[in-house]
Amino acid sequence: MISITTSMLLVLVYSVSGDNIVSSTEIENNTFSKYHESKMPELDYYGDYESLRATSNSVVVYPIFTQSAYEWGGMHDYYSGRCDSCLTTPIHDYYQKSFASSGNAYRILEFLDYEIIDDIDLDKNPSILEKYDKVILLHNEFVTRVEFEAITQHPNVIYLYPHALVSEVQTNYDENTITLLRGPGFPDENILNGFDWEFDNSQYFDDWSCNGWEFYEIKNGFMLNCYPETELPHYGHDILKTIKTL
Numbered sequence: 001m002i003s004i005t006t007s008m009l010l011v012l013v014y015s016v017s018g019d020n021i022v023s024s025t026e027i028e029n030n031t032f033s034k035y036h037e038s039k040m041p042e043l044d045y046y047g048d049y050e051s052l053r054a055t056s057n058s059v060v061v062y063p064i065f066t067q068s069a070y071e072w073g074g075m076h077d078y079y080s081g082r083c084d085s086c087l088t089t090p091i092h093d094y095y096q097k098s099f100a101s102s103g104n105a106y107r108i109l110e111f112l113d114y115e116i117i118d119d120i121d122l123d124k125n126p127s128i129l130e131k132y133d134k135v136i137l138l139h140n141e142f143v144t145r146v147e148f149e150a151i152t153q154h155p156n157v158i159y160l161y162p163h164a165l166v167s168e169v170q171t172n173y174d175e176n177t178i179t180l181l182r183g184p185g186f187p188d189e190n191i192l193n194g195f196d197w198e199f200d201n202s203q204y205f206d207d208w209s210c211n212g213w214e215f216y217e218i219k220n221g222f223m224l225n226c227y228p229e230t231e232l233p234h235y236g237h238d239i240l241k242t243i244k245t246l
Helices: 024-028 043-048 064-069 073-078 104-109 119-124 126-131 145-153 237-243
Strands: 058-062 088-090 115-118 134-137 157-159 166-174 178-182 215-218 223-224
Touching: 058 104, 058 119, 064 088, 064 119, 064 166, 073 178, 104 115, 104 157, 104 166, 115 119, 119 126, 126 145
Parallel strands: 058 115, 058 134, 134 157, 157 223
Antiparallel strands: 088 178, 166 178, 215 223
């Protein structure tokens, strides 16, 4: 603990792997992995961990592009009216586990042994989904055209968060950025969905209580009719059990 006298607000960010704080030396030596195990003591009271564990051939797509887009000065700030030109965003090289990137769902599903990939993995190798029987999508709001096609052509996708597949972005891996190409109101105010996707369920985005939640069937899978981020850690047992059986 260091006492500092300053007129500026200081924010310390700690990266945690399991129960241990990751040191700056580990980060500099590149021994810290973004794929670290996550501890979820909130799930202990369920008492039937085995019944919730992942079935074989299931995968979760972590929304690293969406996490990056929600960064301060990112393209989400453009949508929020905070800037007029922030249409290009650096791609994060870590998993932040924030509300916007469905961090609770990621931690829980990882804890339950679901395999994890992210937008980058899928964008670079869209055929990766072919080896999985079930794909679980989180709040993947910002995706590439390649991702959109791979996801919507898979026969069994669980859309766990509404407001997914809303905005099309383009990647530049040389510069490590994504750029907004098309989304709600951009570049035309009449655009409702960047992919003109008929199954856009953004109308459920503001339902964070998930009272009366249900999965409803669409052409290539099932969609949840609420945003479950705050409910999953403590009251998500039935949702998690349903995910396993769909």
